[in-house]
Amino acid sequence: MTELTQMSLAEAAGAVKARDVTAVELLDACLARIEQTEPAVSAFASIQVEAARTTAEQLDRGEIRGPLYGVPIALKDLFFTDGVPTEANCKALRGFVPDHDATVVGRLRDAGAVIVGKTNTHELAFGVSCPASHNPWDTQRSTGGSSGGNAASLAARQVFGTLGTDTGGSVRIPSNCCGTTGLKTTRAAVPRDGVHLISWTYDTVGPMARTAEDCRILLEVIAGHSPADPFTSRTLLRDAREPGELTLGVPSDSFFNGFDTDPNVRAVMDEAIEVLRSLVARVQSAHVPNNAEHAEAGIAIVFAESAALLTSVRTEHNDLIGEEVRGILDAGTAIEGTAVASALAHRVAFERAYLDVFDDQGVDLIVAPVNPNQVLEHGAVELNGVPLIPATTQFTFPVNGAALPAIALPGGFAPDGMPIGFQLVGRPFTERTLCTVGEAFQRVTDHHSRAPEL
Numbered sequence: 001m002t003e004l005t006q007m008s009l010a011e012a013a014g015a016v017k018a019r020d021v022t023a024v025e026l027l028d029a030c031l032a033r034i035e036q037t038e039p040a041v042s043a044f045a046s047i048q049v050e051a052a053r054t055t056a057e058q059l060d061r062g063e064i065r066g067p068l069y070g071v072p073i074a075l076k077d078l079f080f081t082d083g084v085p086t087e088a089n090c091k092a093l094r095g096f097v098p099d100h101d102a103t104v105v106g107r108l109r110d111a112g113a114v115i116v117g118k119t120n121t122h123e124l125a126f127g128v129s130c131p132a133s134h135n136p137w138d139t140q141r142s143t144g145g146s147s148g149g150n151a152a153s154l155a156a157r158q159v160f161g162t163l164g165t166d167t168g169g170s171v172r173i174p175s176n177c178c179g180t181t182g183l184k185t186t187r188a189a190v191p192r193d194g195v196h197l198i199s200w201t202y203d204t205v206g207p208m209a210r211t212a213e214d215c216r217i218l219l220e221v222i223a224g225h226s227p228a229d230p231f232t233s234r235t236l237l238r239d240a241r242e243p244g245e246l247t248l249g250v251p252s253d254s255f256f257n258g259f260d261t262d263p264n265v266r267a268v269m270d271e272a273i274e275v276l277r278s279l280v281a282r283v284q285s286a287h288v289p290n291n292a293e294h295a296e297a298g299i300a301i302v303f304a305e306s307a308a309l310l311t312s313v314r315t316e317h318n319d320l321i322g323e324e325v326r327g328i329l330d331a332g333t334a335i336e337g338t339a340v341a342s343a344l345a346h347r348v349a350f351e352r353a354y355l356d357v358f359d360d361q362g363v364d365l366i367v368a369p370v371n372p373n374q375v376l377e378h379g380a381v382e383l384n385g386v387p388l389i390p391a392t393t394q395f396t397f398p399v400n401g402a403a404l405p406a407i408a409l410p411g412g413f414a415p416d417g418m419p420i421g422f423q424l425v426g427r428p429f430t431e432r433t434l435c436t437v438g439e440a441f442q443r444v445t446d447h448h449s450r451a452p453e454l
Helices: 009-017 023-041 049-061 103-110 148-155 172-178 212-222 263-277 295-309 311-320 323-334 337-361 388-392 397-401 431-443
Strands: 044-047 072-076 114-119 161-166 181-184 204-209 247-251 282-286 365-369 406-413 419-426
Touching (some): 009 212, 049 114, 103 212, 148 161, 161 181, 161 212, 172 419, 181 212, 212 431, 263 282, 263 406, 263 419, 263 431, 282 337, 295 323, 295 337, 311 323, 337 397, 365 431, 406 431, 419 431
Parallel strands (some): 072 114, 072 161, 247 282
Antiparallel strands (some): 161 204, 181 204, 181 406, 365 419, 406 419
């Protein structure tokens, strides 16, 4: 592994700014690392070598400006990129080439980023695995999904940052499985125009990187209202609060009712709580809504909205959609309008119940596992006889239902050497505070800095 690719995004950007390294040198280091590791991890759906090199050469001739100047970045293959196929790992979208960039991609370019390529995803981002990619810590294990290619590329030190999407855990679950950091943003905080979506209500765009500091840098570039996306909010991200001002809520036992949580996952969370206890003002128990209060309504909304969003794809190429996803879309089509209306009302009530944890119990942050399970074998389709989506999202999907931000952080390792993380959930638009706490945690731990041997 070259010394350059071991740097964090913040360090890489600082090195370019100080003229210790050029954009071309950074890109060449990343491309060499991709060539070395890609046969094992298969993180990328496509790599735009010549376009990236042209961009890097142009940046090296220009005046250094922008927080991502010269830094190689990858995009989940859902983000529209002008003139580049954006196929979402779906045969029905083969040959789809956008004629414009997504707003967030344009913002990355304006900040000086070098777009290296498009990373693999579960088909149409509709799953918690990423069959095309392999976990750099053990290539026989899952990356998690659906943004699995993103996390694999980060863990393998192929690029410095990526953009993913999260409908029910798709930023946080791969981060958890691959030992990287991922930020699920508040609904409407980041524009989603020019992104293949499966849910108006649940989909969010968020940064994935190796550190909380890197996620914060990416967040500042992509967040904010866009007239191209009527769903984006004009509410600004809240200013960061220092960890020493905050109260951390630890969910009571009822939060864990449902699928059994692996003892090693609980142990890592408990260890993280002890570290956080030294950073925050107070740690207290909190009654947090259980996923059972949300799951049925959330599934109805996502299934019905995905069927609506993908109507034209299904009309033209239904036979090219994979069996698993086609079954979900068929189920969404069959849901009656009255059932969807009821589910939407239930979701609002669930969101209010989550907000009451902050407003009525005096909590600023909630700590929770990401997955109840350790990293699964590559190709697994169920856990203890239960399909993966319901079996592995009981701690992530409710956060989307409540429209809240959350950051997934590496918290330790299982006895077999695989990463285990945890998440911190905050009030709406408190992403800066989540990143600040994550940075504080990562200053006193080294889980995020450990790299797999490839």
